[in-house]
Each structure stands twice: as C-alpha cells, then as structure tokens.
Amino acid sequence: xxxxxxxxxxxxxxxxxxLAGEEALDFEITQACAAxxxxxxxxxxxxxxxxxxxxxxxxxxxxxxxxxxxxxLLFVRGKRPTEAMCAYARQASVPxxxxxxxxxxxxxxxYCEGLGGARRKRFPKDYPDDAS
Amino acid sequence: MPPxxxxxxRRVFILLPxxxxxxxxxxxxxxxxxxALGVEQDIxxxxxVVCFEGEMNIAMYSEGGRIILLVAxxxxxxxxxxRGPGIPDIELARTPGYSTxxxxxxxxxxxxxxxxPNMEHQSDRLEIRSRLEGGTVIRAVFRRGRG
Numbered sequence: 001x002x003x004x005x006x007x008x009x010x011x012x013x014x015x016x017x018x019l020a021g022e023e024a025l026d027f028e029i030t031q032a033c034a035a036x037x038x039x040x041x042x043x044x045x046x047x048x049x050x051x052x053x054x055x056x057x058x059x060x061x062x063x064x065x066x067x068x069x070x071x072x073l074l075f076v077r078g079k080r081p082t083e084a085m086c087a088y089a090r091q092a093s094v095p096x097x098x099x100x101x102x103x104x105x106x107x108x109x110x111y112c113e114g115l116g117g118a119r120r121k122r123f124p125k126d127y128p129d130d131a132s
Numbered sequence: 133m134p135p136x137x138x139x140x141x142r143r144v145f146i147l148l149p150x151x152x153x154x155x156x157x158x159x160x161x162x163x164x165x166x167x168a169l170g171v172e173q174d175i176x177x178x179x180x181v182v183c184f185e186g187e188m189n190i191a192m193y194s195e196g197g198r199i200i201l202l203v204a205x206x207x208x209x210x211x212x213x214x215r216g217p218g219i220p221d222i223e224l225a226r227t228p229g230y231s232t233x234x235x236x237x238x239x240x241x242x243x244x245x246x247x248x249p250n251m252e253h254q255s256d257r258l259e260i261r262s263r264l265e266g267g268t269v270i271r272a273v274f275r276r277g278r279g
Binding site: 036037038039040042043046048056058059060061063064066067068069092 | 153156157159160163173177180181183184185239241243244245246247250
C-alpha cells in the first residue's frame with residue numbers, strides 16, 4: 001500500500017532545506033525515483049509529480065525535471081545546487097530540496113512513510129496489435 | 133491511407149556545436165509550446181522526453197544541427213538532423229545498453245545506451261537515417277486522438 005506525501009512532509013522526514021518552491025509545500029508527491037543516471041530517469045518516469053532523489057548536480061537535472069514534470073528534486077549528501085540552478089528552478093517552478101542524508105537513508109525514510117517507487121508503465125510500442 | 137492533416141505549427145531550433153551548458157534546453161521550449169497549443173498531456177510528456185534524448189545525442193556526437201517541431205491535428209512530429217560522423221551501425225545503436233558516449237556525457241549522467249531505445253519506446257514511429265561522415269536524421273511521430 002503506497003501513499004502520497006506532501007512536499008513539506010518530504011522536507012520534514014529527510015530534514016531537508018528548501019531552496020526553491022516555497023509555494024509548493026502542499027504539493028502532493030505521487031511516487032519517488034532515486035538515480036544519478038539521468039538516462040534511467042528519462043526511461044523510467046512516466047507520471048507527473050514524481051520526486052527525484054539524486055546526487056547529480058548536472059544542469060541537465062533541471063531540464064529533465066522540467067521535461068518530465070517532476071514534483072521536486074531532492075539532492076542528497078548535502079550537495080547544494082548553484083545559485084544559478086536555484087534561480088532557474090524558481091523560474092521553471094521546480095521545487096529544490098537538499099538533505100544531509102545519504103541516498104540510502106533518504107529513500108528509507110520516504111519508503112517507510114509509504115511513498116511508492118516510480119515504475120515504468122506500458123508504451124505505445126508495447127501494443128504491437130494497436131499500431132494502426 | 134488518409135491524407136495528412138494541415139500543419140498548425142512549425143518551429144525550427146538551431147543547435148550550435150559545443151554548447152554543453154544549454155544542452156537539453158530545447159526540450160523545455162518544445163514542452164511549453166505543445167502545452168500552449170493544447171496538445172494532449174501524454175504526448176507532451178513523450179515528445180519532451182524524445183526531444184531531450186535527441187537533443188543530447190546531437191550535443192554528444194555531432195558538430196551541431198537542428199530540431200524541427202511540427203504540430204497538426206492528427207500528429208506531432210520531431211525532426212532531428214545533424215552534421216557529424218553518422219551512426220556506423222544503426223541496429224547496434226538501437227540495442228539497449230550500447231553506447232559510444234564521451235566521458236563528459238557520462239559524468240553528466242548520460243551515455244547509458246538508452247537514448248535511441250527510449251526514443252523508440254516513447255514515440256509511435258521512429259525513423260533513423262544516417263550517412264557516415266555526413267550526419268544523421270531522425271523523425272519521431274506521435275499520433276494524436278488515440279484517447
């Protein structure tokens with residue numbers, strides 16, 4: 001049984017600092033995905049409102065968040081995005097959080113509260129008979 | 133086969149070589165334009181992902197290129213074209229996990245060999261044409277009105 005968590009709950013459970021997205025604290029996170037490999041995130045996440053737990057500070061993390069409509073980015077191990085990244089995130093309405101916890105501890109804390117993992121669903125190509 | 137619907141929107145994005153900091157930014161623009169045009173949410177998301185993967189491929193492997201976005205009542209299309217080394221073996225490039233990405237791309241979290249497989253999964257039709265020492269052209273089609 002999985003549950004949804006508000007972004008503010010995610011911040012409280014992981015003792016995270018909110019760097020962007022103060023207006024989104026009541027936003028409901030539907031699922032979470034933990035990865036540093038952005039290729040995997042692009043292949044896996046199919047719903048809007050997913051939380052990405054990551055240790056990657058590449059600028060492309062924000063672009064991936066925008067393209068996928070992620071519910072927020074939670075940086076682990078105290079990795080802080082640059083002020084330029086924070087400014088971009090505010091303009092793009094992507095909430096940013098940073099926690100001192102490791103990725104393992106972060107995922108554990110959120111999983112124990114019932115937050116489910118993002119799962120790959122079916123794509124159009126998975127329906128070979130429907131390719132009209 | 134029914135005639136194609138008239139185009140509602142056409143936009144060309146030019147990608148300059150070596151612009152790593154901006155790599156991935158066109159996909160955000162494409163997403164915003166599709167939302168503004170009232171395209172279905174599922175297609176907005178899939179086209180955004182395909183655009184991102186195609187854009188990163190152009191950034192990683194080519195000497196620059198362009199992306200054309202076409203929107204009609206019955207479909208959305210993304211056309212990627214670049215100048216560059218081309219793809220020596222397209223079937224191999226379609227294999228999940230196969231990658232020739234440079235180290236800098238791997239450090240950014242790319243180069244897992246999922247780019248073209250992911251583009252194929254997320255689009256309704258994907259065509260790849262490539263010429264060695266010439267460049268690559270990819271056409272991705274998303275059919276609208278499928279519920």
